[in-house]
Amino acid sequence: MSVGIVGLGYVGLPLAVAFAEAGIDVVGVDVDAAKVADIRQGHSHVEDIPDDRLRGVDGKIFATTRLVEVHECDAILVCVPTPLNANREPDLGALLGATRALAGVIRAGQTIILESTTFPGTTREHLVPLLEESGLEAGHDFALAFSPERVDPGRTDFTIRTTPKVVGGLTPDCTERACATYAPICDHIVPVSTPEVAELSKLLENIFRSVNIALVNELAILSDRMGIDIWEVIDAASTKPYGFMRFEPGPGMGGHCLPVDPFYLTWKAREYDMSTEFIELAGKVNQQMPYFCLERIERALNDVAKAVRGARVLILGVSYKAGVGDLRESPALKIIRLLADRGAELSYHDPHVPELPDLDLRSGPLDAALEGIDLAVIVTAHPGVDHGVVVERAPAVLDLRGVTRKLDAPTVSQL
Numbered sequence: 001m002s003v004g005i006v007g008l009g010y011v012g013l014p015l016a017v018a019f020a021e022a023g024i025d026v027v028g029v030d031v032d033a034a035k036v037a038d039i040r041q042g043h044s045h046v047e048d049i050p051d052d053r054l055r056g057v058d059g060k061i062f063a064t065t066r067l068v069e070v071h072e073c074d075a076i077l078v079c080v081p082t083p084l085n086a087n088r089e090p091d092l093g094a095l096l097g098a099t100r101a102l103a104g105v106i107r108a109g110q111t112i113i114l115e116s117t118t119f120p121g122t123t124r125e126h127l128v129p130l131l132e133e134s135g136l137e138a139g140h141d142f143a144l145a146f147s148p149e150r151v152d153p154g155r156t157d158f159t160i161r162t163t164p165k166v167v168g169g170l171t172p173d174c175t176e177r178a179c180a181t182y183a184p185i186c187d188h189i190v191p192v193s194t195p196e197v198a199e200l201s202k203l204l205e206n207i208f209r210s211v212n213i214a215l216v217n218e219l220a221i222l223s224d225r226m227g228i229d230i231w232e233v234i235d236a237a238s239t240k241p242y243g244f245m246r247f248e249p250g251p252g253m254g255g256h257c258l259p260v261d262p263f264y265l266t267w268k269a270r271e272y273d274m275s276t277e278f279i280e281l282a283g284k285v286n287q288q289m290p291y292f293c294l295e296r297i298e299r300a301l302n303d304v305a306k307a308v309r310g311a312r313v314l315i316l317g318v319s320y321k322a323g324v325g326d327l328r329e330s331p332a333l334k335i336i337r338l339l340a341d342r343g344a345e346l347s348y349h350d351p352h353v354p355e356l357p358d359l360d361l362r363s364g365p366l367d368a369a370l371e372g373i374d375l376a377v378i379v380t381a382h383p384g385v386d387h388g389v390v391v392e393r394a395p396a397v398l399d400l401r402g403v404t405r406k407l408d409a410p411t412v413s414q415l
């Protein structure tokens, strides 16, 4: 078997490596020539795939910008971005562009699988007509399925192999062929009846997280007003052995998925005279969190008799989640901009993000970064950053992630 992967980003590159490690020849296609050149030289741009792992499959992955190279592959997996446009509506530009181009290169007998997150109906309503411009019939001449990617960057306890893979084909035969494609790299495959079920299952997973994070964020704001420690509340509730799942408050939602994907469904729901209230409300609450964090920063500075203007504020962790350097939609950037607008003197420390060129900031060593500051704000708590040292050295600390709770220091305030 040989597999073509279209889009070699956070989703596509780990998949390419997984297939290659299973001994399967991979053709990886990306429109970004620099990315392709890097991969060819054994340089990975995805933190979960270290260079030595990529070099370990040298010769099994052929990276190229030429889509025509997937013509001979048995299966083609599409992993291109599905962002929102400026009006917060689905931007299928990359997906439809890639699909149109694929119509010019596919052949009978291939299995084509969409992995990009999208609204229900995308595979059937958008991909089928475009791919059939090839003169081939979907579900007859070639198999077509949707199978959502569940990668969680930075996570090590679950891998592509151990994370169950949902697969929904256009026909039962399409599902069977798509399942067979993943068999060499996934231990547990979950066939479902249609692409729409698979498409909506992915959105349900992300909406579930978004709504629960919003709920606990709203309770964090209320608990702050009521003088109740939200972390202690969550710890207490988490002792219930059934019917409760732990979610933690934070500075807001970031990344490519949670702030974006739910709105794919909101947009599609309008076609059915539905407004998706939970999604909208969760988005609204989560978007407010950086502003609430700003208020908390103002209060923390007030406690040490400082105004925001001129205060030296150190931001700890600027990526959107712990353990990765991904800055997409990171609430830390919003907080930094709000503070900069108010005249704070900003610096940051993040072992995963050496510089923020747009903000003209560079990450320094932690020791030096703690020198002469008025306040340290823990926005993203990366493993490996010694928050104990931060609490020891900084005159005041605002902890938005609850990682210093056990230290019980008087200079620390929690979200």
Ligand SMILES: NC(=O)c1ccc[n+]([C@@H]2O[C@H](COP(=O)([O-])OP(=O)(O)OC[C@H]3O[C@@H](n4cnc5c(N)ncnc54)[C@H](O)[C@@H]3O)[C@@H](O)[C@H]2O)c1
Binding pocket: 006, 007, 008, 009, 010, 011, 012, 029, 030, 031, 032, 035, 079, 080, 081, 082, 094, 095, 097, 098, 115, 116, 117, 118, 149, 150, 151, 152, 153, 256, 257
């Ligand atoms: N990042 C995640 O954690 C994650 C998790 C699950 C699902 N997803 C979904 O997977 C999809 C891809 O996300 P990602 O994070 O890998 O994005 P990414 O931006 O990291 O990678 C996408 C790649 O596709 C390339 N590309 C764009 N148009 C192309 C085209 N026409 N032909 C070939 N290559 C093209 C880009 O250059 C880029 O390298 C999205 O739909 C996303 O929602 C992402």
